[in-house]
Amino acid sequence: MQFARLLHWALRAMVLPGLSCAAAEPPPAALREFAIETPAPGVYVHYGRVQITTPENAGDISNVGFVVGERCVAVIDTGGTYAVGRALRGAIRRVTDKPVCFVINTHVHPDHVFGNRAFVDDRPEFVGHARLTEAMARRGPNYLNALRRDLGAVADGSELVVPTRTVTQTLALDLGGRTLSVRAWPTAHTDQDLTVHDSTSGVLFLGDLVFERHIPVIDGKLRGMLAALGELKKLSAKVAIPGHGRAASWPAVLVSEQRYLERLLAGVKKAIAERRTLAQAVQTVGEEERNEWALFDEFHRRNVTAAYAELEWEE
Amino acid sequence: MKVVCSVLAVGVLLASTSALARGSETDPNQSEIWNKVHASLFQGARFETNAEQVIVLETPARAEDASVVPIAIRARFAQSPERRIDKVWLIVDGNPSPLAAEFQFTPDSGRADIETRIRIEEYTFVRAVARTGDGKMYMVANYVKASGGCSAPAGKDPAVAKANLGKMRLRVEEKPVAGKPVLAQLMVSHPNDTGLAMDQLTRMYAPPHFVRRVEVRYDGKPVMTADVDFSISENPNFRFYFTPREGGELEASVVDNQELKFSTVMKVDGSRVASAQPERTPQ
Numbered sequence: 161m162q163f164a165r166l167l168h169w170a171l172r173a174m175v176l177p178g179l180s181c182a183a184a185e186p187p188p189a190a191l192r193e194f195a196i197e198t199p200a201p202g203v204y205v206h207y208g209r210v211q212i213t214t215p216e217n218a219g220d221i222s223n224v225g226f227v228v229g230e231r232c233v234a235v236i237d238t239g240g241t242y243a244v245g246r247a248l249r250g251a252i253r254r255v256t257d258k259p260v261c262f263v264i265n266t267h268v269h270p271d272h273v274f275g276n277r278a279f280v281d282d283r284p285e286f287v288g289h290a291r292l293t294e295a296m297a298r299r300g301p302n303y304l305n306a307l308r309r310d311l312g313a314v315a316d317g318s319e320l321v322v323p324t325r326t327v328t329q330t331l332a333l334d335l336g337g338r339t340l341s342v343r344a345w346p347t348a349h350t351d352q353d354l355t356v357h358d359s360t361s362g363v364l365f366l367g368d369l370v371f372e373r374h375i376p377v378i379d380g381k382l383r384g385m386l387a388a389l390g391e392l393k394k395l396s397a398k399v400a401i402p403g404h405g406r407a408a409s410w411p412a413v414l415v416s417e418q419r420y421l422e423r424l425l426a427g428v429k430k431a432i433a434e435r436r437t438l439a440q441a442v443q444t445v446g447e448e449e450r451n452e453w454a455l456f457d458e459f460h461r462r463n464v465t466a467a468y469a470e471l472e473w474e475e
Numbered sequence: 476m477k478v479v480c481s482v483l484a485v486g487v488l489l490a491s492t493s494a495l496a497r498g499s500e501t502d503p504n505q506s507e508i509w510n511k512v513h514a515s516l517f518q519g520a521r522f523e524t525n526a527e528q529v530i531v532l533e534t535p536a537r538a539e540d541a542s543v544v545p546i547a548i549r550a551r552f553a554q555s556p557e558r559r560i561d562k563v564w565l566i567v568d569g570n571p572s573p574l575a576a577e578f579q580f581t582p583d584s585g586r587a588d589i590e591t592r593i594r595i596e597e598y599t600f601v602r603a604v605a606r607t608g609d610g611k612m613y614m615v616a617n618y619v620k621a622s623g624g625c626s627a628p629a630g631k632d633p634a635v636a637k638a639n640l641g642k643m644r645l646r647v648e649e650k651p652v653a654g655k656p657v658l659a660q661l662m663v664s665h666p667n668d669t670g671l672a673m674d675q676l677t678r679m680y681a682p683p684h685f686v687r688r689v690e691v692r693y694d695g696k697p698v699m700t701a702d703v704d705f706s707i708s709e710n711p712n713f714r715f716y717f718t719p720r721e722g723g724e725l726e727a728s729v730v731d732n733q734e735l736k737f738s739t740v741m742k743v744d745g746s747r748v749a750s751a752q753p754e755r756t757p758q
Binding site: 291 | 496535598631634662676
């Protein structure tokens with residue numbers, strides 16, 4: 161492996177500080193009408209498209225929101241590009257002049273964090289799970305590379321911004337007259353999931369612990385996702401905002417995801433018990449869920465892969 | 476017009492390697508990385524034209540989960556004293572370390588087949604190069620598209636992977652019959668971590684920690700030996716063949732780049748599908 165290591169270091173040596181310049185151009189067409197809904201007083205949500213990131217949607221594929229207190233504003237996720245982050249910031253400014261004091265990232269996935277850059281000049285606290293910085297370090301280069309590959313110029317200005325305040329268990333954020341409770345979860349959708357609860361309005365931001373219409377995605381642990389659903393059910397919420405899809409009645413919104421994950425669990429366990437390989441299992445497991453979800457072809461086989469790699473050690 | 480500029484080190488490495496590696500989707504010989512590998516690792520060796528009569532490479536068209544991409548390399552014939560494959564290289568052009576694995580087989584391997592799981596960083600050719608007992612070289616290549624969005628080659632839960640370091644499972648997948656190649660599987664719990672280079676953004680650093688060598692012996696004689704690195708997925712998994720006689724022991728030993736050693740042994744029992752009892756034996 162001598163050769164491999166030499167090549168590896170030779171390539172690493174090629175790293176030089178690059179210069180990325182993004183002109184403050186008008187937003188992509190997809191973001192010109194950046195619709196905001198108000199599920200409760202002082203709580204605002206923009207629902208991203210249930211799609212994968214494309215130049216046409218400019219990375220506007222996840223739900224982002226903000227909560228306005230008497231003193232300042234907290235942002236919950238910032239969208240998949242700098243352009244989405246700017247559109248969100250514009251929407252906030254149409255509602256209030258109060259400063260943005262917190263930008264919370266519910267997890268590391270690019271569609272939730274690449275808009276952070278749009279808020280840097282506001283000098284907020286960037287709030288993330290205690291493992292978010294490491295996840296950004298491990299995944300950031302790949303995410304940025306993929307974003308540029310997939311979006312070209314639409315990705316311009318998109319950058320990672322790491323947390324300045326991290327959450328190990330829970331954290332209370334005072335916005336003046338209302339307090340947000342941020343909760344860090346054990347490995348579920350990812351190993352750095354957060355939820356955000358506004359006790360004043362009863363609105364619960366779920367991040368990607370819960371998907372609606374959009375097929376659930378496992379990038380952490382299948383059993384962890386199921387465990388999180390069990391815990392979430394115990395919480396009371398007036399309105400629940402999933403990371404993808406529409407707000408729905410609580411906790412009924414969990415039912416479809418739970419069914420999907422339980423079928424996946426049973427199907428993968430059966431495949432392993434029958435000595436089917438990973439490559440074989442992805443061909444068959446969970447096909448009965450195909451018509452229940454958007455983006456099944458984009459994520460289902462990936463979920464089977466993740467579940468198989470997790471569950472094969474349980475035998 | 477306001478212009479926002481920022482210094483970015485992150486991503487430049489990958490952007491530059493991928494541009495080199497991607498090459499043409501249709502012609503595996505146009506990849507610049509491959510041309511370098513061909514010159515340095517294989518000294519520009521000539522490849523025979525009938526590779527598909529010697530080996531088959533199975534890959535998914537798309538890396539559904541970039542951190543766990545199942546691949547299989549299959550020999551088109553059983554190992555025999557007259558005709559055998561003694562070495563197979565697995566190369567992923569678009570990865571930071573393109574040489575993912577070198578597998579060595581013997582007549583006792585029965586078949587020079589290997590299945591494993593790899594990380595895929597980018598749209599890339601994946602290739603298998605085989606050397607037969609007569610010294611001839613063969614290459615097959617498949618193009619694999621990286622998955623978009625949130626699929627990344629990084630592990631899913633580095634903390635858990637570290638906690639389970641070194642657990643091993645070894646098992647025979649079929650009822651062993653003396654003299655016939657039988658399929659076996661080795662699972663190693665290991666983060667197989669590429670490590671983290673210090674960057675300006677996160678200030679995080681982690682040294683690489685990965686399995687570098689795997690040896691499987693049947694009754695003391697090698698049947699599958701692999702020199703590998705972090706292009707192999709977290710929790711390295713290998714499916715391979717060996718030719719049992721009556722009874723005997725199958726033994727697997729693993730060494731990582733920090734010189735941690737793990738091994739496990741199982742009895743091959745012809746009367747049933749043997750399942751492995753072993754737990755790890757740190758040495």
